[in-house]
Amino acid sequence: MLSQRIIAIARGRSVAPGGRASAVALSRAWQATHSYTRKANFHSSKLLQAETVKVPQMAESISEGTLKSWLKQPGEFVNADEEVATIETDKIDVSVNAPVSGTITELLAGEEDTVTVGQDLFRLEPGEDGGASKPKEAAKEEQTDKTSEKPPAPPAPSKEDVKQKDTAGVQEGTEKKEVKETTKPAQESKPSKSKDEAKPKSEAPPPQAAFSRNETRVKMNRMRLRIAERLKESQNAAASLTTFNEIDMSALMDFRKKYKDEVLKEHEVKLGYMSAFAKASCLALKEIPVANASIEEGDIVYRDYVDLSIAVATPKGLVTPVVRNAESMNMIQIEREIANLGKKARDGKLTIEDMAGGTFTISNGGVFGSLYGTPIINLPQAAVLGMHSIRDRPVVVNGQIVIRPIMIVALTYDHRLLDGREATTFLVKVRDYIQDPAKMLLA
Known part of the structure; x- marks a missing residue:
């Protein structure tokens, strides 16, 4: 709706009886929309900077290997030349390192998968801090928002409320005392259990297997x-x-x-x-x-x-x-x-x-x-x-x-x-x- 009104202004048509005031308001709306569009374009261009890291060349006689482990997960920040994954070959273990500092955005292979030289392995968005720390202004605003979300303090009690509370406390204490004195003889009148009845019955331990016939199958590396x-x-x-x-x-x-x-x-x-x-x-x-x-x-x-x-x-x-x-x-x-x-x-x-x-x-x-x-x-x-x-x-x-x-x-x-x-x-x-x-x- 806002964009339609802006287009109408550009074509010279009247969109509201507000006259000059409406034009000024729409002009401001146009500037806000243009500013938002610039921010969105900047954000999307940042995403396009993410680069894909491929399986490196390992040796002349080695063209594939098994991805043994990921040392980093999506969302984690890595420094340049920091090890991200390990590929096992028939001769050595090959380390895959980050080419630049940045944040891992996506893993393109799973552990125990067979990967070949030149295959896409993971995506990395270059950056220096990797989102590890927030700017001071953002942290301050976040702290302010948290403070504003706190529930309001209860109002100070009036003299009548204090008086009623004290009276209730005295009555409650009296009732508790009477109940305690009334229930005490009842507790004493309970028959005492015998020593044999007091001891908990020990359960017999479960029978243990005399031997095991388990088998474990492990893939050869x-x-x-x-x-x-x-x-x-x-x-x-x-x-x-x-x-x-x-x-x-x-x-x-x-x-x-x-x-x-x-x-x-x-x-x-x-x-x-x-x-x-x-x-x-x-x-x-x-x-x-x-x-x-x-x-x-x-x-x-x-x-x-x-x-x-x-x-x-x-x-x-x-x-x-x-x-x-x-x-x-x-x-x-x-x-x-x-x-x-x-x-x-x-x-x-x-x-x-x-x-x-x-x-x-x-x-x-x-x-x-x-x-x-x-x-x-x-x-x-x-x-x-x-x-x-x-x-x-x-x-x-x-x-x-x-x-x-x-x-x-x-x-x-x-x-x-x-x-x-x-x-x-x-x-x-x-x-x-x-x-x-x-x-x-x-x-």
């Missing part, structure tokens, strides 16, 4: 599925064979005991056994290069560097982050890099670059108490060294039976590349380096 595929692929493709040997750990244990405190103080790194086996393996691989090789399209690829894959157990499965150019590092550098990769693995922060490649693998099942084991080759690598727990055993030294801390080590190798001679020689060299750590300084 993508990493577990990928590990299963890789292990079966290795079992089917490689001509796997395992050889064992014993290592007297006395010298290495004394070496570690002597220097671990000094290393921790100067380098802030805990000196363990893994770095010694890594260094010994790198030196042995130089002498037996075929153990550091791989088969690719009918060719044998030899390498003059060692990218050492270290097996690390995580809640989702076994992963093998890589220590690059381990042959050029000393034991302290190797220990530091292993510690960093282990922490990233446990925190779920490993990247594709951390696990890509690898030319030789070391797996330490001894930390879980393993005594013997045959590790599986991590294709396309040629071999994997398995460490186990240290146990005191009776051994013969210089014709005498003595007790020594012994570790059983295993080397599983691809017989298509390594013959028994190379594999056994490699394992013996590792044993010699560990039993006399000073030799690693001379190699």
Whole structure:
């Protein structure tokens, strides 16, 4: 109706007998309507600023994943680069971060959904405060409105009301007193219950099941599925064979005991056994290069560097982050890099670059108490060294039976590349380096 009257004024027609006063009123109405329209247009343009965040590029070989969890919900404010969602792939967990600061307006996928690279994931309306705090003026007005909504205070009672109230109070007190005195004898006249009747009857506890036959079905995560595929692929493709040997750990244990405190103080790194086996393996691989090789399209690829894959157990499965150019590092550098990769693995922060490649693998099942084991080759690598727990055993030294801390080590190798001679020689060299750590300084 208002718009029709405004249009009529514009066309020069008379709409009311108010004359000039009506025109002025309509002019003001037009200004108010125009102001409201501008505000509405501004608000709608703000909504159009909301941008759609897509599933990021994860790796060349990964095109999809499972949306494991939303860390933010619609209406929540996020800062730039703050993690919003986690996508699980068959290799790593990928974090999806907010490109800019703003408020999440809509989630376009649900948890446990399969999402592909480039798919719309959520919508974000850019902004600085995200509506987390109101302006002072708005807060003040809101407080004023709340104050005005309070019910009015009751009027002060008159003298007559006070007098009636006092009289009623006296009468009420008298009546209560009389009732109390009247009911007291009645309470005393009640017969007392016997001790047996006073005790509540104990109910028999419900019978408990002697055993349970419950079953729980849990979907395999993508990493577990990928590990299963890789292990079966290795079992089917490689001509796997395992050889064992014993290592007297006395010298290495004394070496570690002597220097671990000094290393921790100067380098802030805990000196363990893994770095010694890594260094010994790198030196042995130089002498037996075929153990550091791989088969690719009918060719044998030899390498003059060692990218050492270290097996690390995580809640989702076994992963093998890589220590690059381990042959050029000393034991302290190797220990530091292993510690960093282990922490990233446990925190779920490993990247594709951390696990890509690898030319030789070391797996330490001894930390879980393993005594013997045959590790599986991590294709396309040629071999994997398995460490186990240290146990005191009776051994013969210089014709005498003595007790020594012994570790059983295993080397599983691809017989298509390594013959028994190379594999056994490699394992013996590792044993010699560990039993006399000073030799690693001379190699």
